[in-house]
Amino acid sequence: MADTLDISFTFQTKQTPSYWWLIMCGVLASYQFIFHAPDHPTGQSSYTYYRYNPPYTGDNEEIESCIGSFEDVSDEVRAERGSIVALFWQKENDGESMELDFGFTPEKEKERIGVLITVPGGQIRDVPIEKAHARLKDLFACT
Secondary structure, eight states, X not given: OOSOEEEEEEEEOSSOHHHHHHHHHHHHHHTTEESOOTTSSTTEEEEEEEEXXXXXXXXXXXXXXXXXXXXXXXXXXXXXXXXXXXXXXXEOTTSOEEEEEEEEEEEGGGTEEEEEEEEOTTTTTTSOHHHHHHHHHHHHHTO
């Protein structure tokens, strides 16, 4: 059995990456996924960016993992220099939290955006069936 659940899709668009970033984060928020890790200061979470430097080949990228605010991540998206993976959290009624890794990859030259949603570890597999069902329901509803 796999350690992660991955949901990925790509769509064509003429809109800017920041337009779609805000819409998608709004959808996540409507299912109570917020950019705030339980072990970080309020409003802070982890994210990784992959900046592609000219001449924009896969061999010429800068990768850095950071802790910052939603605004910090949004600044990276607005700069349109590469991909982002940001960690969102859903606090549940019983006080537990579920992590969701949200990958966002604009491909401006091809007018498309790739999205990868990953739920790591046993957050579906290692919980009671009722909780797994509720988590999957939210995940599939927001995709």
